[in-house]
Structures are given as C-alpha cells and as structure tokens.
Amino acid sequence: MTDATESRRDGSTRRTVLRGLGLTAAALGLPGLAAAEGDGRGGDEGTERTAEPYSLPPLPYDYDALEPHIDARIMRLHHDEHHKGYVEGANAALDELAAMRESGEFDRIKAVKRDLSFNLSGHLLHSVFWRIMSPDGGGDPGGDLASALRRDFGSVEGFKREFAAAATGVEGSGWGLLVYDHLAGRLLVTQAEAHNDLAVQGATPLLVLDVWEHAYYLQYENDRTAYVDAFWNVVDWSAVDAVYRAAASARRPAESN
Incomplete structure (x- = not known):
C-alpha cells in the first residue's frame, strides 16, 4: 500500500468518526469541534484547508462548581494541564503532517497518525465531558x-x-x-x-x-x-x-x- 493510499483511507475513516463527534459538538455548542474534519491544516485530496489549530475551550463553570462530587484541585489540574496537553499534542501532529506534505517524506506517517488519533480523541472527549456535567446536574433523564x-x-x-x-x-x-x-x-x-x-x-x-x-x-x-x-x-x-x-x-x- 502506498503512503498516499494509506493517507486517503486513514482520512476517510477519521471523517466517519468525526461525523459522530461533530453531532455531539454541535448539540453542545462547540462549533470549533463540530467543524473538525480533515487534518485541520494543509490539503485534503487536493483541497486546501484553512481551519485554525485546535484550542482549549474554557470550563463552562468554576473549578469548584462540581464539589463535593469532583473537587476544585482535580478540575484545575484536569482541565488546565491534561486537556491542554492533548490540544497541544493534536496541533503538534498537524504541524508534522503539514511538514510531511511539504517535503513529500512520509516515513513517520504511522507514528504521527497515532499521535493525532490519541491527542485529538482526548481533546474531543474532554470537550464533551465538561459540557455534560453541571453544578445543577443529577437526578434522572426524561x-x-x-x-x-x-x-x-x-x-x-x-x-x-x-x-x-x-x-x-x-x-x-x-x-x-x-x-x-x-x-x-x-x-x-x-x-x-x-x-x-x-x-x-x-x-x-x-x-x-x-x-x-x-x-x-x-x-x-x-x-x-x-x-x-x-x-x-x-x-x-x-x-x-x-x-x-x-x-x-x-x-x-x-x-x-
């Protein structure tokens, strides 16, 4: 399988996954994630993309808002350090992919695609996680x-x-x-x-x-x-x-x- 064929198949699979995540993002008011399709930078089968890099969304409540169930220390560390790390990792993977397209050298494609999958999935899931919790939460669905x-x-x-x-x-x-x-x-x-x-x-x-x-x-x-x-x-x-x-x-x- 050529690098180009692998890249196209990887992109098709990722678009399928992000279609579902995009519905989640749109319903939760996260338009930047809803638009997250393709690799965010560079071309996609000949079409240039101009999307901005991924960014850390703010918490929709204060760090201590979910206490006593989840305390402020955890929320601060979890959001400001761990989630931020996944955002930075996703953007770094995009930079490496853009450099590969520019140079035509795809010898690290497997490792970088793995990094993108891990970090972008972490970014997306955390962005959803913050939004499906609330200090007024609890009870049962209706x-x-x-x-x-x-x-x-x-x-x-x-x-x-x-x-x-x-x-x-x-x-x-x-x-x-x-x-x-x-x-x-x-x-x-x-x-x-x-x-x-x-x-x-x-x-x-x-x-x-x-x-x-x-x-x-x-x-x-x-x-x-x-x-x-x-x-x-x-x-x-x-x-x-x-x-x-x-x-x-x-x-x-x-x-x-």
Missing part, C-alpha cells in the same frame, strides 16, 4: 432520552448499572461511554481504552466519563467505583438529551452518500 434508555436497556436504572460497570471495568486508563449507533439506530454502552482504542466507528458520544486516574485520584484515590457513583450527581441530562435528539434525527452514514 423525554426522548429516557424512552430510548428504557427501550435499549430495559430501564434507566438498568442503563446506569451497565454504564457504571463498563466505566469501572475499563482496563487501565480510558472512558465509559453512552453512544448512539447510527447503523442500528440504537444506544450502546461502550468502553474506550486510552482515548481511542475500542472505539465504535461513526457512533455519536452522548455521555462520557473519564476514568483515567488524573480524573479522580486526588479525591478518591484508587476507589474508582466511588468516583463513578458520584458522577451521577453532576450529569446534565438536558445536555445529554440534546445530543441524543441531534444524533437520532441525523441520517445514517450510508444514507448520506
């Missing part, structure tokens, strides 16, 4: 989302049990996710190791929970179960419902070709 959860998991409590088990059981570092699968038109609970491994291609993330140790260790130490239990107190179900309605109303990938 409306269309609640109906869909009952349809696909038997009950809202059944969904919560499955999600908590998946998030708690992530091997090493990663995420628990509720996603909308456009192919089947249904909800799924999935895991992601790191930010990008085990991902369901093209699915739209609705509810995401970071279970890397940096997300909870300062407060909960090694008790991930207690952290996952506390998470339900800050979930902004209205935000999750908005993403669900946007995803459910979108055409399936095969119908948009």
Whole structure:
C-alpha cells in the first residue's frame, strides 16, 4: 500500500468518526469541534484547508462548581494541564503532517497518525465531558432520552448499572461511554481504552466519563467505583438529551452518500 493510499483511507475513516463527534459538538455548542474534519491544516485530496489549530475551550463553570462530587484541585489540574496537553499534542501532529506534505517524506506517517488519533480523541472527549456535567446536574433523564434508555436497556436504572460497570471495568486508563449507533439506530454502552482504542466507528458520544486516574485520584484515590457513583450527581441530562435528539434525527452514514 502506498503512503498516499494509506493517507486517503486513514482520512476517510477519521471523517466517519468525526461525523459522530461533530453531532455531539454541535448539540453542545462547540462549533470549533463540530467543524473538525480533515487534518485541520494543509490539503485534503487536493483541497486546501484553512481551519485554525485546535484550542482549549474554557470550563463552562468554576473549578469548584462540581464539589463535593469532583473537587476544585482535580478540575484545575484536569482541565488546565491534561486537556491542554492533548490540544497541544493534536496541533503538534498537524504541524508534522503539514511538514510531511511539504517535503513529500512520509516515513513517520504511522507514528504521527497515532499521535493525532490519541491527542485529538482526548481533546474531543474532554470537550464533551465538561459540557455534560453541571453544578445543577443529577437526578434522572426524561423525554426522548429516557424512552430510548428504557427501550435499549430495559430501564434507566438498568442503563446506569451497565454504564457504571463498563466505566469501572475499563482496563487501565480510558472512558465509559453512552453512544448512539447510527447503523442500528440504537444506544450502546461502550468502553474506550486510552482515548481511542475500542472505539465504535461513526457512533455519536452522548455521555462520557473519564476514568483515567488524573480524573479522580486526588479525591478518591484508587476507589474508582466511588468516583463513578458520584458522577451521577453532576450529569446534565438536558445536555445529554440534546445530543441524543441531534444524533437520532441525523441520517445514517450510508444514507448520506
């Protein structure tokens, strides 16, 4: 396989993934992420792109707003250091890709594409994570989302049990996710190791929970179960419902070709 063929196939796969993430971003008011398609800089199959580099979005609330469930120390470190690092890593990967296109030398393409996948996925998931939490969160979902959860998991409590088990059981570092699968038109609970491994291609993330140790260790130490239990107190179900309605109303990938 040539470098050009691999690059085209990689770009096609990434656009499929970002289509789902773009629906999430648009529903949560993150237009910069919604537009994140292609590599952000340089050409894409002959079409020049002028998108700005990725940037760290501000928290939509104060660092201490989610206390006592997630304390201010964690939020400051998590957002200002860890999330910022993923933004910088994604932009560095874009710079390397632009340099490769300029020079015509693609000997590091595999490593740089891996860096882009890891860092950009981390940036996207964290951007969603901040927005689906709120100091006024908690309780149970209602409306269309609640109906869909009952349809696909038997009950809202059944969904919560499955999600908590998946998030708690992530091997090493990663995420628990509720996603909308456009192919089947249904909800799924999935895991992601790191930010990008085990991902369901093209699915739209609705509810995401970071279970890397940096997300909870300062407060909960090694008790991930207690952290996952506390998470339900800050979930902004209205935000999750908005993403669900946007995803459910979108055409399936095969119908948009």
